[in-house]
Amino acid sequence: MHASQQNQAESKRQxxxxxxxxVSKRFGAQEVLKxxxxxxxxxxxxxxxxxxxxxxxxxxxxxxxxxxPDEGTVWIDQLDASKRETHSQVLTAMVFQSGALFNSLxxxxxxxxxxxxxxxxxxGTLKKKVDRxxxxxxxxxxxxxxxxxxxxxxxxxxxxxxxxxxxxxxxxYDEPTSELDPIMAATICEIIATLRDELGVTSVVVTxxxxxxxxxxxRVAVLMHGSIRKIDTMDKLKAIDDSEIKEFLNPExxxxxxxxxxx
Amino acid sequence: MDNYLNRMRQQITxxxxxxxxxxxxxxxxxxxxPTLPKxxxxxxDHAFSMGYLTLPIVGVxxxxxxxxxxxxxxxxxxxxxxxxxxxxxxxxxxxxxELGPVMTALLLAGRVGSSITAEIASMKVYQEVDALTTMNxxxxxxxxxxxxVAIAFMMPILTIFSVIIGWYGGAxxxxxxxxxxxxxxxxWRGLKSLVEFESVxxxxxxxEIFGLLIVLIACNEGLRTQGGPRExxxxxxxxxxxxxxxxxxxxxxxxxxQL
Ligand SMILES: Nc1ncnc2c1ncn2[C@@H]1O[C@H](COP(=O)(O)OP(=O)(O)OP(=O)(O)O)[C@@H](O)[C@H]1O
Ligand SMILES: [Mg+2]
Numbered sequence: 001m002h003a004s005q006q007n008q009a010e011s012k013r014q015x016x017x018x019x020x021x022x023v024s025k026r027f028g029a030q031e032v033l034k035x036x037x038x039x040x041x042x043x044x045x046x047x048x049x050x051x052x053x054x055x056x057x058x059x060x061x062x063x064x065x066x067x068x069p070d071e072g073t074v075w076i077d078q079l080d081a082s083k084r085e086t087h088s089q090v091l092t093a094m095v096f097q098s099g100a101l102f103n104s105l106x107x108x109x110x111x112x113x114x115x116x117x118x119x120x121x122x123x124g125t126l127k128k129k130v131d132r133x134x135x136x137x138x139x140x141x142x143x144x145x146x147x148x149x150x151x152x153x154x155x156x157x158x159x160x161x162x163x164x165x166x167x168x169x170x171x172x173y174d175e176p177t178s179e180l181d182p183i184m185a186a187t188i189c190e191i192i193a194t195l196r197d198e199l200g201v202t203s204v205v206v207t208x209x210x211x212x213x214x215x216x217x218x219r220v221a222v223l224m225h226g227s228i229r230k231i232d233t234m235d236k237l238k239a240i241d242d243s244e245i246k247e248f249l250n251p252e253x254x255x256x257x258x259x260x261x262x263x
Numbered sequence: 264m265d266n267y268l269n270r271m272r273q274q275i276t277x278x279x280x281x282x283x284x285x286x287x288x289x290x291x292x293x294x295x296x297p298t299l300p301k302x303x304x305x306x307x308d309h310a311f312s313m314g315y316l317t318l319p320i321v322g323v324x325x326x327x328x329x330x331x332x333x334x335x336x337x338x339x340x341x342x343x344x345x346x347x348x349x350x351x352x353x354x355x356x357x358x359x360x361e362l363g364p365v366m367t368a369l370l371l372a373g374r375v376g377s378s379i380t381a382e383i384a385s386m387k388v389y390q391e392v393d394a395l396t397t398m399n400x401x402x403x404x405x406x407x408x409x410x411x412v413a414i415a416f417m418m419p420i421l422t423i424f425s426v427i428i429g430w431y432g433g434a435x436x437x438x439x440x441x442x443x444x445x446x447x448x449x450x451w452r453g454l455k456s457l458v459e460f461e462s463v464x465x466x467x468x469x470x471e472i473f474g475l476l477i478v479l480i481a482c483n484e485g486l487r488t489q490g491g492p493r494e495x496x497x498x499x500x501x502x503x504x505x506x507x508x509x510x511x512x513x514x515x516x517x518x519x520x521q522l
Contacts, residue, residue: 113400
């Protein structure tokens with residue numbers, strides 16, 4: 001089963017598209033996503049920005065099939081993303097906001113987990129591959145450490161590394177640079193762009209970082225209160241005439257704001 | 264009244280739902296048995312922590328159960344001349360058919376069931392299970408199946424160990440307590456005369472069912488956990504209570520069938 005899966009993945013290594021078709025998602029009384037719809041082109045880097053709590057993570061979980069939309073459908077290359085088979089036909093991976101590392105396994109074993117379970121390589125090749133990915137993310141010294149012994153930013157990088165080991169066709173990043181210093185953040189951006197240029201990986205990147213969005217985002221969607229407010233290139237978005245978006249993208253620090261008055 | 268009926272219906276639906284899910288999980292896990300050759304290292308790991316590390320406490324528990332059984336019975340039989348000669352028969356049979364399997368199972372529910380639920384529930388809460396799912400690795404394959412196989416191997420060992428230590432506990436008490444003072448030869452002869460292979464086998468079958476059930480309930484509760492860390496504690500409590508009740512309940516019916 002797994003050998004065929006690998007073959008499938010290799011033979012079908014063409015860039016995939018994503019179509020989010022009028023997706024709504026509710027948790028109890030709270031409507032988290034309301035008729036969200038957009039398309040991601042094959043090989044595109046699609047950035048999603050939006051205030052905290054606007055539903056970005058929930059949207060990614062709907063794309064990766066961990067949550068099922070109440071209404072609407074997410075299509076990955078004409079395949080329904082809520083079905084598990086879809087994700088073995090089109091290889092998809094996700095970098096979780098929290099990392100979601102396997103806490104009982106070392107960093108090396110976290111990275112090796114997917115290829116080992118699916119028997120993709122022999123141990124020698126695997127070690128080389130893992131070492132290369134670790135090096136890409138400057139994690140060589142952490143290989144034998146347990147996730148509990150890592151810093152927040154290191155954990156984030158391990159999560160990215162683990163997703164890279166899957167060599168997916170579609171990669172979803174939930175705030176990949178949120179805990180990283182500017183140099184590391186730039187490295188992550190380079191990796192995302194290189195994956196697209198060399199392997200045609202389609203990426204959906206949730207980020208709060210405007211620099212990340214403008215440097216790698218082909219298009220940027222602004223998600224507010226569970227609906228898409230605008231999709232455009234970052235430059236055009238910055239110039240847009242919508243006060244809420246404007247304030248979100250170019251917030252002014254105002255220490256004299258009434259909010260901060262102590263009395 | 265209506266309200267009460269409604270609540271009862273809800274409770275029953277919840278139980279049935281739980282049983283249904285557990286059965287589905289079992290079937291799913293069994294379907295992954297062909298992946299066993301690749302997962303021996305997990306099975307051995309679990310067998311070590313669930314089985315081997317449980318041996319000492321099973322030993323202590325069983326020794327004292329056998330001992331107290333001999334003590335109580337010996338005391339009651341002290342008034343009947345010669346009746347104490349049957350202590351071996353009594354301890355022998357109760358240990359291998361009832362006390363050995365049931366006590367081992369209850370201990371397992373507390374010691375092993377709780378730790379399985381805690382581990383899997385925390386993996387669920389911290390999204391490790393989600394990560395597995397996105398890797399196209401079903402949790403039933405890597406988390407549940409190896410544990411079921413491990414307990415299937417270890418449960419008979421634990422039970423036989425428990426039975427033998429229990430017998431021995433009874434023997435020690437029968438020999439050394441002053442109001443019993445039974446010749447160990449008579450104790451063991453009595454035990455051998457009544458305990459047949461079949462009695463031991465019945466106990467082992469029972470124990471095997473209990474073991475699988477406890478691990479299944481523990482895994483199922485763990486995987487069902489949702490929410491924050493507080494839910495992990497709740498899941499553990501639920502798993503332990505549910506598996507203890509299930510063991511006692513099933514024990515009655517299995518015993519009835521085996522009689
Ligand atoms: N499993 C869940 N059950 C109930 N409510 C949920 C669940 N997951 C998310 N929510 C709610 O959905 C809303 C959106 O959550 P989400 O995690 O998508 O936000 P976000 O845009 O990713 O925010 P942040 O930038 O802070 O990560 C929040 O109000 C959250 O409370
Ligand atoms: Mg989020």
